[in-house]
Amino acid sequence: MQTHSAPPTGRDALAAVAAVDLVKVYGAGDTAVRALDGVTVGFERARFTAIMGPSGSGKSTLMHCLAGLDTATSGQVLLGGSDLTKQSDKVLTKVRRERIGFVFQSFNLLPQLTAERNITLPLDLGGRKPDAELLDRLVTTLGLGGRLGHLPSELSGGQQQRVALARALVSRPEVLFADEPTGNLDSRSGAEVLGLLRTSARELGQTVVMVTHDAGAAAYADRVVLLADGQLAGEIHQPSIASVTDALQSLAAAR
Numbered sequence: 232m233q234t235h236s237a238p239p240t241g242r243d244a245l246a247a248v249a250a251v252d253l254v255k256v257y258g259a260g261d262t263a264v265r266a267l268d269g270v271t272v273g274f275e276r277a278r279f280t281a282i283m284g285p286s287g288s289g290k291s292t293l294m295h296c297l298a299g300l301d302t303a304t305s306g307q308v309l310l311g312g313s314d315l316t317k318q319s320d321k322v323l324t325k326v327r328r329e330r331i332g333f334v335f336q337s338f339n340l341l342p343q344l345t346a347e348r349n350i351t352l353p354l355d356l357g358g359r360k361p362d363a364e365l366l367d368r369l370v371t372t373l374g375l376g377g378r379l380g381h382l383p384s385e386l387s388g389g390q391q392q393r394v395a396l397a398r399a400l401v402s403r404p405e406v407l408f409a410d411e412p413t414g415n416l417d418s419r420s421g422a423e424v425l426g427l428l429r430t431s432a433r434e435l436g437q438t439v440v441m442v443t444h445d446a447g448a449a450a451y452a453d454r455v456v457l458l459a460d461g462q463l464a465g466e467i468h469q470p471s472i473a474s475v476t477d478a479l480q481s482l483a484a485a486r
């Protein structure tokens with residue numbers, strides 16, 4: 232395992248999104264929790280990276296700060312070169328809508344809209360037209376061809392998550408953040424969704440950052456970033472289930 236605390240230079244300069252000396256403290260005084268304690272890490276373009284670590288290590292906090300969903304206490308979040316920590320709430324809302332995609336454990340589809348309307352809704356709301364070629368490609372790649380006219384209640388969990396993935400990808404976000412995207416899926420549908428995340432990085436050039444507890448899910452990624460106690464604890468390139476499990480066991484033993 233390689234530790235990594237240098238500033239984002241060299242290869243990390245290609246990062247689609249990066250944290251620089253990021254600190255997040257919740258609360259104040261005796262009850263303050265230092266959820267992120269000086270994290271510097273870059274997420275390369277067109278790569279699929281998983282964030283892992285023990286419960287409470289700061290995974291969700293890091294993802295929320297990177298995605299402009301939460302504000303850091305200090306440090307920088309660089310998205311395509313601009314520092315999100317310097318932006319107003321209004322600008323952050325626009326960044327989240329136009330430059331970032333999200334996939335959550337719960338699919339968050341609107342029940343009264345067909346799969347197709349769910350996919351294009353964020354663009355419709357922003358008064359933008361979907362790129363027909365990309366939409367076609369996503370529908371084919373995600374295996375949704377025969378399902379576009381269906382309501383979410385008429386789709387399986389795996390199909391609903393694939394609709395959520397298409398919705399996130401159709402606006403060509405600079406970064407797709409996935410938070411336990413297979414948490415509500417059976418293992419077969421989960422494997423499909425993870426394979427599609429990998430495909431979107433390899434074939435569509437999509438940058439994907441996923442938080443997961445599951446070593447099997449992390450093994451689909453190109454790289455795993457490990458957190459412990461709010462700090463970077465190492466990283467694994469071309470992870471396997473065994474290498475991720477070993478790293479997590481070492482972190483647990485060191486606590």
Ligand SMILES: Nc1ncnc2c1ncn2[C@@H]1O[C@H](COP(=O)(O)OP(=O)(O)OP(=O)(O)O)[C@@H](O)[C@H]1O
Pocket residue numbers: 257258264265266284285286287288289290291292293
């Ligand atoms: N809104 C909050 N207010 C106070 N403390 C918080 C808040 N959110 C998170 N924390 C604390 O910050 C630390 C990091 O939490 P975080 O949810 O980022 O960890 P995690 O690695 O995602 O955990 P898990 O794997 O259990 O989801 C934990 O100690 C948590 O209790």
